[in-house]
Amino acid sequence: xxxxxxxxxxxxxxxxxxxxxxxxxxxxxxxxxxxxxxxxxxxxxxxxxxxxxxxxxxxxxxxxxxxxxxxxxxxxxxxxxxxxxxxxxxxxxxxxxxxxxxxxxxxxxxxxxxxxxxxxxxxxxxxxxxxxxxxxxxxxxxxxxxxxxxxxxxxxxxxxxxxxxxxxxxxxxxxxxxxxxxxxxxxxxxxxxxxxxxxxxxxxxxxxxxxxxxxxxxxxxxxxxxxxxxxxxxxxxxxxxxxxxxxxxxxxxxxxxxxxxxxxxxxxxxxxxxxxxxxxxxxxxxxxxxxxxxxxxxxxxxxxxxxxxxxxxxxxxxxxxxxx
Numbered sequence: 463x464x465x466x467x468x469x470x471x472x473x474x475x476x477x478x479x480x481x482x483x484x485x486x487x488x489x490x491x492x493x494x495x496x497x498x499x500x501x502x503x504x505x506x507x508x509x510x511x512x513x514x515x516x517x518x519x520x521x522x523x524x525x526x527x528x529x530x531x532x533x534x535x536x537x538x539x540x541x542x543x544x545x546x547x548x549x550x551x552x553x554x555x556x557x558x559x560x561x562x563x564x565x566x567x568x569x570x571x572x573x574x575x576x577x578x579x580x581x582x583x584x585x586x587x588x589x590x591x592x593x594x595x596x597x598x599x600x601x602x603x604x605x606x607x608x609x610x611x612x613x614x615x616x617x618x619x620x621x622x623x624x625x626x627x628x629x630x631x632x633x634x635x636x637x638x639x640x641x642x643x644x645x646x647x648x649x650x651x652x653x654x655x656x657x658x659x660x661x662x663x664x665x666x667x668x669x670x671x672x673x674x675x676x677x678x679x680x681x682x683x684x685x686x687x688x689x690x691x692x693x694x695x696x697x698x699x700x701x702x703x704x705x706x707x708x709x710x711x712x713x714x715x716x717x718x719x720x721x722x723x724x725x726x727x728x729x730x731x732x733x734x735x736x737x738x739x740x741x742x743x744x745x746x747x748x749x750x751x752x753x754x755x756x757x758x759x760x761x762x763x764x765x766x767x768x769x770x771x772x773x774x775x776x777x778x779x780x781x782x783x784x785x786x
Contacts, residue, residue, distance in 0.1 A: 477726045479727070482727045483727060483731065484735075485719050485723045485735075486727060486733075486735025487735050487738050488719065488739060489719050489732075489739060490737055490738060490741075491742070491743040492712050492715055492716040492719075492739075493712075493716055494739070494740045494744045495712055495743060495747075496517070496569065496708075496709045496712040496716070497573045497578050497581055497582070497744075498751075499517075499706055499707075499709040499712070500513055500566055500569040500573065501570060501573025503570065503701070503707070503709070504573075506706065507700060507701070508697055508698045509570075509687075509691075509698070510569075510570030510571035511570065511571075511686045511687040511689075511690045512690070512691070514567040514570045514683050514686075515680070515683040515684055515687040516710070517566050517707075518562070518563065518680045519684075520709075521711065522677060522679075522710070523710075524710065524714050525672055532669065534667045534669055535667065535670060535673070537667070538666055538669055538670030538671075539673070542664075542670050542674065545665070551664050551665075554657070555664065556661070556674055556678060557657065557678060558653075558654045558657040558658045558671075558674070558675045559674065559675045559677060559678025559681070559682065560650075560678055560679065560682055561653055561654035562676070562678075562679040562713070562717065563678070563679040563680075563682040563683045563686070564646065564647050564650045565585075565651055565654075566679070566709070566713070567683065568643045568647040569709075571643065572644065577744075578740075578744035579741070579745060579762050582644075582737070582740040582744045583644075583765065584624070584642070584645045584647070585644045585648035586648060586737045587620075588645040588647060588650070588651070589652045590617045590620045590648075590733065590737075591617070591621075592648070592649035592650075592651075592652035592733075593617070593652045593734070596652055596653065597728050597729050602655075602659060602660070602725070602729040613731070615772075616734060616772045618772075619771055619772030619775060620734060620769055620772040622768050623769040623772065624765075626761065626765045651733070652733050655721075655724045655733070658672070658674075658720060658721040659724040661674060662722065668718045668719075668721040668722040672721060675721075676713070676714070676717075720736075734769075737769055737772075738766075738770055741766045741769045741770075742766055745759070745766055748762060
């Protein structure tokens with residue numbers, strides 16, 4: 463259980479590192495599943511922004527209900543309002559939803575064409591570089607995390623997995639913006655995870671931090687979808703398959719877990735753990751249901767193997783031996 467101190471920061475009970483990293487892997491798997499659902503919905507209605515709004519809006523509705531039902535949600539909401547009113551919670555802690563909106567919009571715009579794997583490796587690059595920077599400056603909820611040699615090597619291996627995924631001619635006909643958007647989405651995810659983690663410390667529960675994230679993201683995507691419809695017209699009719707609308711529920715779960723776990727791992731290690739979950743799940747999804755620009759199972763398997771090694775290296779508790 464959490465105890466709230468006089469400074470308004472929640473102190474949490476210790477959590478084994480292996481369990482926190484395992485949770486990060488689960489977050490990554492859920493992210494890949496969400497990407498497939500949102501991407502396919504964007505293709506079916508020919509409107510990635512509206513697909514993203516549907517995803518975030520449904521997640522927001524779920525969180526409103528949960529926050530009203532559970533006492534922790536009501537306490538967290540009261541703490542949030544008090545913190546905003548007194549200045550104990552600065553405005554930038556409420557902005558994590560903007561990065562989430564970018565991620566979900568990118569899914570709706572790009573995944574249907576480039577596939578989950580290529581989307582994920584672009585996210586890998588953004589998460590890795592942003593995670594190193596955010597850990598070094600101490601932006602995450604756990605404070606400054608030393609950029610050690612294992613972390614740098616692990617990050618370099620993760621970027622190597624990106625290089626492998628982009629080799630060959632599979633991406634030759636893909637618009638450049640589809641390949642760069644996932645990178646910025648990945649950087650935004652690292653910042654979002656750190657920001658939501660810090661907000662979670664202030665409000666005392668991941669539920670309220672997740673609610674704030676979805677509220678902001680829903681607002682941003684509502685504006686984006688309205689602008690898109692104003693210029694390009696209404697999207698195609700909504701399909702009947704229920705699984706296409708599961709992106710919001712999946713997002714609720716993985717953002718909740720992110721806010722709860724990132725304080726135990728640091729931004730970079732959490733990002734690398736989630737990358738493993740994303741890549742493994744992406745390969746499975748693309749093997750069963752390949753996208754037009756899928757690089758192929760052999761190339762994807764090699765990419766995942768390198769990414770797995772990167773997490774092992776970054777997570778290893780290596781220490782220098784003391785000289786006698």
